[in-house]
Amino acid sequence: MSDSTEVLQGTLDLLILKAVSLGRLHGYGVLLRIQQISGDRLQIQQGSLYPALYRLESQGYLTHEWGESENGRKAKFYRLTPAGRRRFKEETEYWQRFSDAVGLALKAMPEDV
């Protein structure tokens, strides 16, 4: 088994929000940023990235503007909207509670029951 982990269903949105919350990014940038901040431990299906971006945008959490990429090409940059920022906070808190709970549950020993 490799040391990179497939992103769980449903957590991709949260990761995208996190990536974009650190500054505006184009699509490929989002991919790189997630790999970078997860220490290359998270693998993202490239095909599923864009539908997720479009969904988040249509839900109003992201907005985009056109700019220039590092190599001087026209590129579409995503950033968080205020609603996206709120959503990111909520999702993060939820994730913390959820993973704590799951972590706790998994630590349980026969004698604790």
Added chain:
Amino acid sequence: MSLRSRLFVWLRNSWQPSDLDREMDDEMRLHIEMSERELIRQGIPADEARRQARAAFGSIDATKDECRDALGLRLLTELRGDLRYAVRLLRRSPAFTAVAVLSLGLGIGANTAIFALVDTVLLKTMPVKEPARLYFVDNSGGKSNGSNGPPYPCFEILRDHNRFFSGLAAFDGGGPMNVIIDGTPERVRGQFASSAYFDVLGVRPILGRAFTSADDRPSAEGATDTPPAVISEVFWERRFARSPDILGKPILLGRTWVAIVGVTPRAFRGLRPGSPVDLTLPMRVSENRLTSKAYWWFSVVGRLKDGASVEEARADLDGMFQAYMTDLGLKDSSRVYFNQIALVPADRGLNDLRNDFATPLWIVMAIVGLVLLIGCANVANLLVARASARQSEIAVRLAIGASRGRLVRQLLTEGALLVTLGAAVGLVFARWGVSTLVRFLAGGQGSILLEPRFDGRLLTFVAIVAALTGLLFSIVPALHATRVDAAKPESLRTSTPGRRARIGQALVVVQVTLSLVLLSGAALFVRTLQKLNSVDAGFARHGIATMRVEAMLAPLDSSRDAHSEHAQVAQMWEGLLERLHSQPGISSVALSTMSPMARRSRGVLVDVVGSPPRSESDRSISLNHVTADYFDTFGIRLIEGRAFTDRDRATSTRVAILNRAAARLYFGDVSPIGRLVKFTGQRIQDPYEIVGVAQDTRYGSLRKDPERMAYLPLSQAVDRVGSVIVGVRAAIEPAGVVGGVRDAAAKTVPGSAVTDIITIDQQIDDSMLRERLVALLATVFGALALVLACMGVYGVLSYAVLRRTREIGVRLAIGARRGSVIWLIVRETVLLIAIALAIGIPMVLLTARYVQTQLFEITPADPLAISAAAVLLVAVGAVAAFLPARRASNVDPMVALRCE
């Protein structure tokens, strides 16, 4: 993000799908390029890097689809694709498209046009404030449906003392009025109304004012100002070109001057559908009727107070009404029609027109509904035929993974496109149809003036009908088409054409059955019209023109002797008659107070001198004052005795002629000649000697049995005759004599007005307006149904021939005669039509009962009508079958055998 901005994003993307597409393309290509560059940077060769980058990303197109999905745009994109595809298909088969769109257009158009009438006449509420709180006060216990209000003095009591109405207003039936505006005589449709009329209805004038309570004061109480007149916006536009200066303009009505004070908005044309009012005058202008305590002549409308119940309001009014009637001292026997107060909903106005036209209109609505169904069957049939032609395409699409739902959606899109085109064509037909029908109804003397609008209501109706139609004709073919088995190769799919044929046959049976119902109905209505046209009306129908001449007489003077007063007026009319006799071109002329088919009648009570008293209903009789040549002019035969002559003068023995119905009731088989009758309760009480018996004539309607009638010489009239009908038989066109009558009247009759110029033929036509309307529409739509059904038969048989080409070829090759091949095909038609008749005839017998009231002297199961329809269908079906059958017989066996 707010819903609105989300909607905005969605809209922007859906409006400009190509922009979105390009943006997605740019974005994803950049992505792949960058990841390729990254791989190259890691030392992977360029070609391999490109391959890996693409592989990692996957299909751009699939991703784009998913993105559109994420935006909620996928449905739309697919719809757009379906639509484009459908347009292409329809373009490719223009004949199919034309037939389908025309079938649907005719069906939808017919339904829309008839619904426009149904809505205007039967359904629409009055354009007034809260129409549901309005009630007519009917004092005949609801029998007259609101058109019968109490006498004016009683109305005043109810108006001033009721507790549950916020207002009560009286208004009369309205009708044509002769007025003079700016010196020009004109005929306008006017009515009288009490001052609260516009307030009660909540109609606000768009210019000037409505009535105020001061306008109720009769001039006897010292009102000296000019009475006000309120005109409609339509009249304002037509006559005054919307000039704001018309306020204060004087109008002369008879001897009274009135002045325009206001204009009511366009939508409001009075409370009587079909007879719009242009001029409303206060009741006091017709003052001599206001004080009459037992004169029933107008309607009352009231607005119920909030929270008041209909029952308590009725009881409240009825208490006052009963007290009034007791005071009046009317005998119970004469209170049959005026027994109690009933409140009749007024939201849709007075319902004379509704009563007359409800059944005919619903019948026609049902007819056009059936026509649309037949059209649907046609389109369904065509679609099934085409769908089977497209089976291989559909099989391929199913095989490569298209979902059945998706395919059904595609086929439904086609249906929706067809029906939309059909509806558009239908609207054009409907516009034309509505204006034709409106002209037809307005044509008669009874002038039913309707103003249907193509408003939101009508468009909603069209949309609903179109949607149902579309669903109806495309769901069967769509489901049928997708039942294709993708896995089965084409050559093994032999069962499907059979099923397709069965669906086609079933549809044809439906079409022929419905056509039979429509044609039988049309035959019934046409036969009714024939019967009416051939019924013995008792008078000559052709070559007679009538017109009314009105005189302006001094007010009745009750102190004068009736004999001399009536004789003086009669002398004036005789002066007119004398002049008319000398007019060129007139071969026979008579004056009378009633004329056949004129729908006016004067009822009196008659007593036979020396006979025991009879019941009130037996004593009532219609009275007609006529001059000597009346019977000759109108071709009414005398059965017994003599006609009137010039020797029957005011001073000679008073004489009368009874019609047969009256003679039979009062004298049985004994001759009435020489007996005396008196008209009790009239101003002249002298006995009249019966000198003749005339044959019965139908006066009001050809449908009704003749009423009892007494004829008196005009010179011996019991009434003071204020207007007469001039009946003329002329060698020249009736229109040619009008000028002469006008001249003669101007010279002999003070303040004369000649109106209601019409021939007896026209009046008969008018009296049969409903029958003609229904017969005409039933015939037109019956013919349309026949054509549509023919197309169905032709289509199905053509397909059958095509399908059986090989079989026919084999038969011919082994020696079948061409005649037997033709029979092979025709047999199918005969079978289909036989099935349709077997279902259709019981259906006709079942449904025809509902039109019974509209028939005349034939039963709903009229064998002639039904068999005529059946024969016509069989004949036309045979013709439709003949073309494909002949094609079959001309099949070349060799070609047929090679064709597969």
